[in-house]
Each structure stands twice: as C-alpha cells, then as structure tokens.
Amino acid sequence: MRMSKLFFQTLREAPADAEVRSHQLMVRAGLVRQVAAGIFAYTPLGLRAKKKIEAIMREEMDAIGGQEIVMPVVQPAALWKRSGRWYEIGDDLARLTDRGGRELVLGMTHEEVITDLAAGVISSYRQLPLMLYQIQTKFRDEPRPRGGLIRVREFTMKDGYSFHADHASLDAYYPLIYQAYFNIFGRAGLEVIAVESDTGMMGGTMAHEFMALTAVGEDTLLLCDECGYKANRQVATFVKSEGAERKVEEALPLEEIATPGVDTIAALASFLDIPKSRTAKAIFLVATREEDGQDKEQFVFVIVRGDMDLNETKLTNALKARHLRPAQPAEIRAVGAQPGYGSPVGIQRERVLLVVDDLIARSPNLVAGANREGWHYKNVNCGRDYKPDLALDVVAAAEGYPCPICRAPLRSARGVEVGNIFKLGTKYSQVMEATFLDEDGKNAPMVMGCYGIGSGRLIASVIEKHNDENGIVWPITIAPYRVYLVSLATKRTPEVTEVAERIYAQLQEAGIEVLYDDRDERAGVKFNDADLLGIPIRLTVGTRGVKNGIAELKLRRSEESLALPLADIAHQVQATVDAETARILAALVTEPLT
Template identity: 65%
Template sequence: MRMSQLFFQTLREAPADADTVSHQLMLRASMIHQIAAGIWDYLPLGLRVKHKIEDIFREEMDAIGGQEVTLPVVHPAELWQQTGRWYQIGSDMARLKDRAGRDLVLAMTHEEIMAELAAAYVSSYRQLPFMLYQIQTKFRDEPRPRAGLIRTREFTMKDAYTFDRDNAALDAYYPKFYQAYFNIFNRCGVDTVAVKSDSGNIGDSTAHEFLAITPIGEDTLVICDNCGYSANRQVASFAKSAPVAAAQQPTEEVATPGAETIAALAEFLGIAESETAKAIFLMADIDQPDGTVKSQFVFVVVRGDMELNETKLTNGIKARRLRPAVVEEIRAIGAEPGYGSPVGIRRDQVLLVVDDLIPSSPNLVAGANKVDTHLRHVNYGRDYTADLVLDLVAASDGHPCPNCGSPLHTVRGVEVGNIFKLGTKYSVAMGATYLDENGESKPIVMGSYGIGTGRLMAVAIELHHDDNGIQWPITIAPYQVMLVSLATEKTPEVTAAAEALYQSLKAAGVEVLYDDRDERAGVKFNDADLMGIPLRLTLGAKGLKNGIAELKLRRNGEQRELPLATIVASVQEIIAAEFARINARAVEMPYEG
C-alpha cells in the first residue's frame, strides 16, 4: 500500500476526550473513528489489525475442531422469550420492532440462536460433539462505555459454542479451549492470566476469564506471587486467621456519640477494627419457589476490619440483585443506621447472614440499634444466630494466600476472554435434544467461549507502546514493513530504487506500507513510529550509493544495514524471526479445572 493513497490523517495531538493510551494512539494513528458513545468506525489501518486478530481466532478455533458460521445480528424476540432472557435482561438489550410491529432484539450474544440451530439440525448422538463459532457484531447498550475500544456498546466478538452429549464430554472439550485461548492471546502478544470466574446467574458450573494485567483494567485480580494463586476479586478467597479465643463476657451498652463508622468507633473506644462487627443493610430480589420474586431485607454482619464482597453474598443467598437499603427500610426492621446490630432486630422480617469469621470472634462491639450507642461483648450463638454463615468478605492486599499463606496483592486487569460451561439451560429452553443409543431423548450440553476483538486490540496497544506510538507485535500489525523513501526532487534515483524495492517486497508476499509521500524525513519517521509497523526500512541517497537500506525494529529501536542486493530475503528472514519470537510464547498451559 502506498501511503499517498492510504485513507488516514495522523494527529499530532490526541483529542481531549481520549485519556487511555490505546484510545489516544488509535485515534492519532487513524485506526478508529468515533460515531457515538461506544460506537466506532474501523479505518483501513485499524481494520487490518482487526482482521489479523480474527485470522488468529480462526486458526485456533479450526485447530480444535471449530466450524465457522455467521448468525444474524437482529433476532426475533420469540427466541429470547423462550429462554426467558427477554424478560430478565433490562435496558442493556436494544429492542426494536419491524414494520409489522413484531418485536426484535439486537444480538447481545448468541446462545439462543446457536441452541436453535442445534435444535433444528441435531437429532442423534451420532452428530455430537461439534463446535461452531462466529466472528460477529454484537450490541449491548452499556450504561457507560469507556476508554476507546476497551468498553464499547457495539463490538465484534468471536464466540464459540460446543455441543456435547453429556457433562463428561464437555469436561473433555473445555480444556482445549483453555489452551486455545492462551494460544490466541499469546500469539497476539497479550499476556493473560486465567482465573475461575463468577458464573453469575447461569448455573453454577465452571467458568474462566482471561485477564490481561494493565492499570487501566476494570477488574481487580488477587494474586499470590509465591504460589501463583490468582482469582478475580469477586470470588477470591484468603486464609482467614483464627481469632484469639476469649471467655465470653456479659453484654453491656456503651455510649458512643457520633461514632457512626467502624473507624470512628474503633478510635473512640480505643480498640482494633477487628474487635468490631460491621452491619450492612441490603435489599435483595430473591426468586421464590412459586416463581415470584421477593424483595427481602438482608442484614449482613462482617468483622469491622473486613469488606463485604457483594458477589459472594449474591451467590450465597441466590439473590437476583442487591441494592443498599434506605433509612426507612432499616428502621422498619428495628435497626438504626450507623448503630446497627443483629441483636434486637425484628428477626422474622430479616434474612440474617454473617461471615464465617463472626462465630469464632468473641466479644465484638456491635451497634445497639439506638443512636449514639453500641453494645460491647456481643457473641454469636449466645446473643443471636444467623440464617446463614458464609464466606462473605473480600480478599485484599496483604491477606494470606488461601493456598500457601503468603501475602496476596491486587492488580487491575482487563477481561479479554471467557470460557463457560453452560450446561443444558439453553438447549432445554430451545428444545435442542438428541436421541442416545437407547433411543432416549436428552438435552445437548453446551459451552460458550467469547473473545472481544476490539478490546484485545486495545489491550495489545496498552501493553506494546512507547512515547512515540504503537509497537505492534508482528502477528497483528497492520503491515509488516514500513518502507520509507527519503527521495527528493534532486534524487530521482532514490525514488526509482524505492519503487523497485516496494515492488519486489510485494511480489515476495511481504506486507509493506510504502511511504511515497512528498514529506520530510521527520514526518515520515514519526508517522511510522506512531502507526507501529514492526520493521522500518529506510532508503535514502546515502544508503543507495553504498547499496544498502537501513532496517529499524520498532519494538526496540535496533538498527542494521541491509545490502540491497539481498534485501528481500533478509527482510523475509527478519519477519520470520519476529513471528517465531511471538509464536514461541504460545506454550502448553497446564489446565487447572
């Protein structure tokens, strides 16, 4: 491609709206263009990167038996009504009507369509297993798109689905994805860690998410450097040290004027925060056996030095969602905000859930459900009992690793992919069944596996850039070689040589972007750096006289001179070496179910 023909306009300054590096660099390099919040154009350069990434998806999916399909972006509402998600999902799902007034939805994901496809085609166990995937646009009306391509509303996703006859077969397929995902990310130059993830509302089966460690991440990851334990903070556990045992002392009221927070309370009484009990008031929507949803007051008690992990609580009480209770609701159950206590509340109206550290922590200070008053020496079992005792608290920096006891630390990560054992939820709902050897009808067991292309592209930039621009791994770079001609009007021989070199590189199958513009050297070099093409070949009058062109590697600035006589072969060798360098990262990863 000739730069003089390329559709682009590099920017010297990033638009003020952009404040993450990948966002700024993609805008400055003319890779993407914004249309609305979370909705983007891919320009020629950016699209080439997207295609490179997607080609890697295809290779890795095909390698584990995948077959590519394309499913629609607009779905009839009926399919989503069949699985119930039409009713469960709120305004994240974009809905529209066709000319006849029929309800349609914009695809947020494709479980329904995939299950429908399986239902339509599969009748026998002999057809199983199989795996289908697609690379398709999805739309989720995210409440807050952010950071360029990191979180968008319209996005492209590679989503794959497995169809197996039973859980054992799915369990056998699942690790192949685990490995394929590492291969994909490694081949894109993106280091990831796989952690078991919260499987949310869909069953209680295994799921992993793949996170790239970067400060711009939206997820918090808990990591142990000593033994390699890692988990999303939503589900991370830690070794809770046993509290010091002590004889239970009689409860007594103590005046604590104004001590409405744990910190203030501990300070006022001159005790450690671990000697207090923290009360948290929530309202939970909980599904009832009769199919209705009940709004339940949930009274949570954790030790004062701990933080509630709402994901653990949500899962533990099987709530659909949680929200903080308002003052009126708190008073209605006999508690007082800031001075809440599990002792003396209207127990029949409350679901009381305590962290499993509480029963073994003696003589805690809790509220008295009266303003400016607390209770000393509150003891679980003697003074109150809970409906549920669970692990409810969030792991944090410094907490002991649950495996080895070393201190944990937290880092930020971006979820670039996830794999998920779906089970039979969708196949049952969509009637995707097969007949086994005994003529018995059984639901197909499904798995789903997703990777966001744009997000992966953005993360690659977050991990590979310097002050001058992007440093694409060659596997996903828009072009492999940037050929910079430094010809001027006075050196037509340089133009001729550059043209010839451009043609030979192209003929040899090298992906080359040829800067044939009438620009000064500095402009060309800066654009080359910004766009991040891995190899830069510079051909100028001096070099031509000596029969050489200069090669510079974008990723480390390494330079060497290449004789023009053998330059095509040299470039091909270097490209191959760059590929080998990246691909060597795709190694076997032990699967930890």
Template identity: 40%
Template sequence: MRASRFFVSTLKEAPSDAEIVSHKLMMRAGMIKRLGSGIYTYMPMGLRVIRKVENIVREEMNRSGAVELLMPVVQPAELWQETGRWQKYGDELMRVKDRHGRDFIIQPTSEEVVTDIARTELRSYRKLPVNFYHIQTKFRDERRPRFGLMRGREFTMKDAYSFDRDVDGLKKSYQNMYDAYIRIFNRFGLQFRPVAADNGAIGGTASHEFHVIAATGEDAIVYCPTSDYAANMEAAEALQGDVSRAAPTQALTKTATPGKAKCEAVAELLNIPLNTTLKSIVLTVETAATKSAPASKQVWLLMLRGDHVLNEIKANKIPGLAGYRFSTEEEIVEYFGTPPGYLGPINTKRPVIVVADRTVADMHDFVCGANEVDFHFTGANWGRDLPEPMVVDIRNVVEGDQSPDGKGVLAILRGIEIGHVFQLGTAYSEAMNATFLDENGKPQPLQMGCYGIGITRILGAAIEQNFDDKGIIWPTAIAPFEVVLCPMGYDRSEAVKAETDKLYEALQAAGVDVILDDRGERPGAMFADWELIGVPHRVVVGDRGLKEGQLEYQGRRDTEATSVPLSEMVDFVKARLNS
C-alpha cells in the same frame, strides 16, 4: 501497500472525550472515529488490526475442530422468551419492533439462536460432538459507554458453542477451547492470564476468563505467585483464618460514639484497629404474590470486618438471597430502629437474618453498631451476646490471604477481560427442549459450552499493555503493518527512490506485510506518525547511508537504530519478525 494509496490520518491531540490511553491513541492514530455514544467507525488502519486478530482466531478455531457459520444480528424475541432472558437480561438488551409490531432484539450473544439450530439439526448422538462458531457484530446498550472500544455499545465478538452428549464430553470440549484460547493469546503476543470466574448472566456450572495484564485494567485478578491458582475477584474464595475464635475477655458495653457512623471513624475514636470493628450491610429480598402464597419481604444483615469489602456476587449465591436489593433507609429504620451508620446484630427492632463472613465468625470482643444513633457496642461476642450466625464467604479477598489451594498467599493485579469460556451444561437445552436421541433411542438434553473472545476489545487491551510517550507499540502479529519503510527524500533522490522500491518489492516477495511511506513528509513528521501508529519495525533509507551501503533499522521498542548492510536487510528483517 504504499502510504499514498492508503489512508493515514493522525492527530497531534486526542479529542476531549477520549478517556484512557488506548482510546486516546486509537483516535490520534486514525484507527477509529466516533459516530455516536459507544459506536465507532473502524477506519482503514484500525480495520487492518481487527482483520489480523480475526485471522488468528479463525485459524485456531478451525484447528480446534470448530465449524464456522454466521448467525444474524437481529433475533426474534420468541427465542429469548423461551429461556426467560427476554426479561432477565436487563436494560443492556436492545429490544426493537419491526413494521408489524413483532418484537426482536439486537443480539448481545447467540445462545438462543444456536440452541435453536441444535434442536433441529443435532437430533442423533451420531452428530455429536460439534462446535459452531461465528465472528459477528454484537450490541449491548451500556448505560454509560466509555473507554472507546473497551466498553462500547457495538463491538465484534467471536462466540462459539459446543454440543455434547454427556458431561464428560462437555469437559473435553471445554478443555479443547481452553487450549485453543491459550494458543490464540500467545500468538497475539500479549501477556495474559486465565482465571477462574463466575458465570454471571450467561449461567452454567464453570468458567474461566482470559485477562490481558495491564495497570489500567478494570478487573482485579487474584493469583498465587507460588502456585497455578488464579481467579477473578468475583470468584476468588476467601478462606477462614488460621486462628480460631478466642474466648471473650471484655464485657459487652454500650459506648458513645457521637457522629461516628463509619467503621474507620469509630476505630479512630476508640483507638482500636479497624479489623476489630464490624461493618453492617442490609439487604432486602421481596417475593411477589402467587396463587399459593402472599407477597413477602425478608431483611438480611450481612456482617463484614471493618476493613473488608462485600462481594456482591457471592452474596447473591446465598440460598434465599438471590435477586436481593440494598434496603432503603425507611426499611432500615423499620427493622433496626435507627438510620444507617449505627447498625448491628444486637437488639434489632424486628427479626432479621444475620450472615457473618468467615473472618467475622472468628472474631471476639468486636465492635458493632448498637442500633441507636451515636452508640456502638464494644466487647461483643458470638454465642454470649448474640446467637451464632450463618457463616458464609461473602467478602473480596485481599493481598496476603491464604491461597485456596494451600500453596502460598494471594496477590492481586489488574487485568482486562478479553475472553471467557463457560460450561453451560443443560441450562439452555432444557429451557428450549434441545434434545438428541441416544443409542437406545431415548431423548437426552444436549450438554452445551459457550466460548467468547472480544475481537475489537483486544485492540484496546493490547494498547493498554503496549504503549509509550510516542504512541502505540503493537505486537508484530496484530500490527496494522509489520514493517514501515521511511525513505529520506523519496521524491527528490533517484538513488533513494530506486533502492526503496527495490527493498519494498523484495520484502513483499518474502511475505512481509510492509508499507512504504512515499508521501514526501519531513523525517520528523514521518517518524512521529509511524511511532504513534505503532508499526513495530522501521527501516530508513537515506542518501548518506546508501553511499556506505548501509540502511538503518529500528524496532519500535529500541532506543537506538542499527546499521544493516543493504544486501542483508531483507534477511535481517525476516529474522527480527521471527524472533
């Protein structure tokens, strides 16, 4: 490719609406162009990266035995109504009507459509297992699109769906996809980590996320440096402490804490450690009236140590708490007799269900709200001053917690999710009556897996992990071009033009994805463009070097250029590409 025949469009400054590094650099490098909120045109330079990502994904999916098809972007509402996700998915689901008033959705994912295919095409055990995948446009109506391709509304995703006859088959298909993902992300040249995860809105029984490690990542990844344990924050288990609950040593005392509504302020006032205070979180669960039962409302009090944070995903899994909401101030006053800030489990105005985190269950002589403005109880103890609570893991882990595998302590780093694999089981096949006939002619529900990779999101994640003050540093495998030739005076020196053209043709013949910058730009501007764009390998051709039979090579991460004999440059570049 010659730059004069391509489209190179760079900016010195990023638009004001660009937020994080990847967003700014992709805009400046002319890779994307904003069309609307969370909607971007992929410009030629960016599209080349996307196609390389797609090619790697497609090669490894095919290698794994998956079969490619292409499902539509627009899907009939009836399929989503069968699974209940028409109502459950929420406002991110873009619902539309056609000219006849029929309901459709713009797909965020394709479980329903592929299950519809399976129930009509996979009627016998002889057709199993099978794994269908496609690379297709998705749309999620994000409330607040941001960060460019990292959290846009329209994006490209590879989603795959396996169908098996039993759980053992599902586990094999799941492992097959897990292994394929490891190969894919290794080929991208990215530092990543697979972690155990919560299934979320997709549903199912088990899942893993794949995260690119980046300081700017939105997600917290929990891992044990001395073992293989890793999970995202939502799924990481917080173990009970090693120290069992000590006997009470203080009397229960109602203590004045005027104006101190936060645990931190109470701890400071009483000159005690924050981890001896209890944090109160009030949740409400409402059930609608049915033919057999009236509407009901139940208020729950969740107790955390003052220095810990509630894990809302864990809370939602407590039996009876699914679908909870945070209680209103009116409800809190009704049940506790006081506004938020002084709440506790002792002497509530109306009965509530008390849930204590595992760490809280081990505490003694703790401080909690007295359900009266400007007062807290000190010296509170389970069993003596209030009943033993329901004990559940409801908090986020913190660095230094014991690893759930017993092989060390936990550490936390930041990551960007770029892939997710799920064991769905029969969640969709049962909802949509997708069955096959076994050897005995009996219908059985299909066991299903789901496997996604955010194709366009990978661009943002790769940049967040690979950049400097000059611009992007693409891993070679997904760079828009592997090598850029930068001739000094291409339009003025016959020798430079001749040798550059010769080298360009030789690199192309060797299978190198090379671009020749024949635009006649000044060296400084030309170098700045390609450093911003992030091409990982650069060769400079100039009259001075040619007189000595030398060319200059510089890798994007190199601090200095390397002189290479003209006759050896093709082999040198090939060796660098393969290293």
C-alpha cells in the same frame, strides 16, 4: 499500500477525551474514530489489525474442530423469552420493535440463537460433540463505556459454543479450548493469565477468565506468588484464621455504650481505640429473588467484620438472588435498624434475612451498633445475642490475605478480561429443549460450553502493553502491515524514488505486507509517523543509501539499524519477518488447566 492514498490521519495531540493510553494511541495513529459513547468506527489500519487477530482466532478455533457460522445481530424476543433472559436482563439488553409490532433484541450474546440452531439440526448423539463459532457484532447497552476500546457498547466478539452428549465430553473438551485461548493471546503477543471466575448470569458450573494484567483493568485479581493460586476477586477465597485463634476468648456480657456522632467503622475503632477487626459492620441490602415464578424483594441484613469488605458476588450467588441493591434509609428503619448504628440485636427479625460471614460466627465480643443513634453495643456474640439465617463466606479477599491453598499472602492486581470460557452445562439446552437421542434411545439435553473473546478489547490490551513514548510497538503477528517503507526522495533525487518504487514492488511481489510512505513530507514527519503507527519493520531508502546500494532496516522495538544491500532485498526482509514472527511464537506455552 501507498500512504499518499491511505484513508488515515495521524494526530500530533491526543483528543482531550482520551485518557487511557491505548485509546490515545489508537486515535492518534488513526486506527479508530469514536462515533458515539462506546461506539467506534475502524479505519483501514485498525481494521487490518482486527482482521489479523480474527484470522488467528479462526485458525485456533478450526484447529480444535470449530466450524465457523454467522448468527444475526437482530434477534426475535421470543428466543430470549424462552431462555428467560428477556426478563432477567435489564437495560443492557437493547430492545426494539419492528414495523409489525414484533419485539426484537440486539444480540448481546448468542446462546439463545445457537441453542435454537443446534436444536434444529442435531438429533443424535452421533452428531456430537460439535463446536460452532462466529466472529460477530454484539451490542450491550452498558451504563458506562470507558477507556476507549476497553469497555464499549458495540463490539466484535469471537464467540464459540460447544455441544456434547454428556458432561464428561465437555470436561474433556474444556482443556482444549483453554489451551487454544492461550495460543490466541500468545500469538497476538499478549501475555495473559487465566483465573477462576464467577459464572454470573451465564450460569454454568466452571468458568475461567483470561486476564491481561494492566493498571487500566477493571477487574481486581488475587494472585499467590507461592503456589500460583489466582482468582477474580469476585470469587477469590482466603484462609480466615484470626477468628479461630480468638475462639478461646470467653463471651462477656452485652453492654451498651454511648458513641455520639460515631457512625462509621473507622470512627468507631478510633473512638474506642480498638482494631477494626473487633467491630462488626452491618450492610443493608435488598435482594430480588424468584419465588414461584414471581420476583420478590427480600431485605437482607449482612454482617461482616469491620476490617473486611462484603463481596456482593459471593452473596448474590449464595442467596441465588437475581439482583442486589443497597437498601434505602427508610427501608432500613422499617425493619427496626438504624443507619450508621446498625445491629442484628433488636431488629424485627421476621422481616429480614440475616446473613453473617462465617468469621463473624467465630469472632467473640465484637462491637456493633445498638440501632439507636449515638449508641453501640460491646461484646456482641453471634449465636448468643442473635441467630443468623445463614453463616457463610461473603467477604472479599484483599491484598495480603492468606492464600486459600498455601496461606502465603495474596497479591492483588488489576486486569482486563480479554476472554472467558464457561461450562454452561444444560442451562440453555434444558429450557430451550435442545435435546438429542442418546445411545439408549432416550432424549437428553445437550451439554454446552461457551467461549468468548472480544476483538477490540484484545487490540486495546495489546497496545496498552506494547507502546513507548513515541507510539505503538505492534507485535508483528497482528501489525496492520509488517513493513513500513520510507522513501526520503525529493524532486531532485528521482533515483531515490525509483529505488523505493522498485523495493515496494519487490516486497509486494514477495507477499510481504508493506506500507509505503511515498508522501511528499520531510523525513522527520515520516519517521515520527512510522514510530506512532508502530509497524515492526522500518525500511528507509534515502540518497545516502542509494549511493552505496543499500537500504536501512530498523525494528520498531529496538534502536539499532542494519544496512541491507539493495540486491535481493525482499529475501532479507522476509527473513526478518520470519525471525520476528518466530520470536513471538517462541513465547507460546502449554498451560495445563488448573
């Protein structure tokens, strides 16, 4: 491609509204342009990178038996009503009506359509297992897009769905997809870790998220450097030993104490000069739960130790709630509790679901609120002073907490979720009646798995990792072009143009993707753009070189340059392409499923 004809624009300065590094670089290098909040257009260079990544996805999906299909973005609401998600999902699901008044949705994912599709085609166990995938647009009306392509509303996703005759077949397939995912990210030059994750509204029994570790990540991960335990904070567990150690302490009499103006845990601990771990934190929530096909709201009173935080995901899952929201002050008072001085002692017990963290049940003599402004109780004991409905692990793991496997301190890190895989089981096949006849001639629901990777987020994550002060440093496997050919010709040096044109033709003939900077610009402009665009191999043709019969080859990722004889230059460039590609593939690893 000739730069003089390319639809692109490099910017010397980043747009003011781009804060995240990858966003700034993608806009400055002319890969994407923002159209609306969380909605982007890809321009030619960005699209080429996207297609490269998607080609890798196709190869890896095909290698494990995947068959590519395409499903619609606009889908009938009826399908979503059948799965129930029409009612479960809120405003993230974009809904519209066609001219005939029929309800439609913009697909935010494709479980409904694929399950319906599979149900229509599959009728026998002989057709299973099967894996179908597509690379298609999704639309999720996110409340807050952010970070350029890190979190958007419209995006392209590679989503795959596998169908099995039984759980054993899915269990056998899962490690294959797990490895395929490592292959995809590895080939894209992105190091990821797989962590256990919440199954969320997808449902299912097992799930992993593939996380690229970066500070701009939206998820918090807990990692153990000793034994390799890794989990999303939403599901991470840890060893709660401290409470057990104090179990020997005897329960002391309940005592009411004046604590004027002390309405936070931090203030309470400093007022009484005790560690936060000797206090109980009250959290008031309202859970939406389905009972007899009806949504019902339930006031939930949660108690965790003062030094710990509630993990809402754990609580939501434990309660099988659809949704949790903070309770309003009026709602809190209505059950007999006092905001800021909340206590399980003396509330209208029948109106609340009382949940305590299991550590609370084992921690004696805590300080808790007295449900009276300016007063607290000392020596509150679970079991003696109040009886919880549930005692289970509902607190969030944090940096330094003991690893659940080996007790070494956990480390926390931020990550971007670039892919995820779920064992769905029969969640969708059951409600949508996607059944087949098994070997015994009985109807059974298909067992499903689903597997997703966002293209744009993956590109952004790669750039987030691979850049320097001058611009992007593409891994050669997904770079928009592999070679950036710089001609330093001027009007007075037509011989340089001639050589550059010849090299351009030779490289193209050799099948090497080359971006030819034939613009009438000064050397500095071209070199700076080359750095910004980050094409892995730069070939420079100038007066000096031409005189000596050489062109200059420089890798974007290194400072050194190499003189290449003009004769046979395509072969030498190809060798460099191969070496750079091999360098990335050498980093691929076999990851056993943990």
